[in-house]
Amino acid sequence: AQSVSQHNHHVILSEAASLELGCNYSYGGTVNLFWYVQYPGQHLQLLLKYFSGDPLVKGIKGFEAEFIKSKFSFNLRKPSVQWSDTAEYFCAVGDNNAGNMLTFGGGTRLMVKP
Amino acid sequence: KAGVTQTPRYLIKTRGQQVTLSCSPISGHRSVSWYQQTPGQGLQFLFEYFSETQRNKGNFPGRFSGRQFSNSRSEMNVSTLELGDSALYLCASSRTSGTFTGELFFGEGSRLTVL
Numbered sequence: 563a564q565s566v567s568q569h570n571h572h573v574i575l576s577e578a579a580s581l582e583l584g585c586n587y588s589y590g591g592t593v594n595l596f597w598y599v600q601y602p603g604q605h606l607q608l609l610l611k612y613f614s615g616d617p618l619v620k621g622i623k624g625f626e627a628e629f630i631k632s633k634f635s636f637n638l639r640k641p642s643v644q645w646s647d648t649a650e651y652f653c654a655v656g657d658n659n660a661g662n663m664l665t666f667g668g669g670t671r672l673m674v675k676p
Numbered sequence: 677k678a679g680v681t682q683t684p685r686y687l688i689k690t691r692g693q694q695v696t697l698s699c700s701p702i703s704g705h706r707s708v709s710w711y712q713q714t715p716g717q718g719l720q721f722l723f724e725y726f727s728e729t730q731r732n733k734g735n736f737p738g739r740f741s742g743r744q745f746s747n748s749r750s751e752m753n754v755s756t757l758e759l760g761d762s763a764l765y766l767c768a769s770s771r772t773s774g775t776f777t778g779e780l781f782f783g784e785g786s787r788l789t790v791l
Binding site: 594596598605606607608613623652654656660661662664665666667668670674 | 679680707709711718719720721724726732734742766768771772778779780781782783784785
């Protein structure tokens with residue numbers, strides 16, 4: 563069975579600080595990896611995704627994530643956060659053979675202080 | 677275009693009752709998935725429907741069921757409600773035509789409280 567771990571439950575940063583949120587997964591097959599974000603009062607939305615190819619993927623709003631197969635990791639990064647990045651971030655794993663069933667991590671709440 | 681619409685947004689039930697939640701996907705999306713979100717368990721997959729057929733099912737008891745109609749709208753039902761069923765139930769649609777995309781468009785959810 564797949565599992566996803568996000569080790570940081572709460573992160574507080576000041577504006578302009580760099581961000582890295584950890585995500586590790588457990589799965590023996592070929593995975594597809596995602597980061598979803600939920601801004602306060604809004605619905606979950608896709609931030610970025612990795613299916614294959616270049617392990618460094620870029621998403622919306624300046625976010626990027628790097629897939630490191632040997633470490634089973636898919637960490638999310640942003641060089642300089644803004645107050646508007648305050649949100650909850652979810653890492654998720656999917657499988658080509660499992661339709662649109664995703665396994666989500668527990669989420670990381672990011673607060674950016676102005 | 678309109679997003680995923682879930683109704684009702686909030687509801688309160690008592691133990692033993694049943695509840696039906698509704699989801700209207702984005703126009704043209706044929707896949708509808710349901711997730712349960714709780715503070716303790718996070719986001720957990722319930723089931724996915726595609727072209728009126730259940731394609732996948734998560735690890736939930738049989739009290740949780742769903743269906744999809746020919747217009748892609750979906751409903752989920754929980755019978756014999758328990759206190760632990762209190763959660764935010766999220767519906768997500770996808771434009772998949774059969775292959776996996778993983779790009780889900782979520783609704784705002786239906787918050788169920790069981791007393």
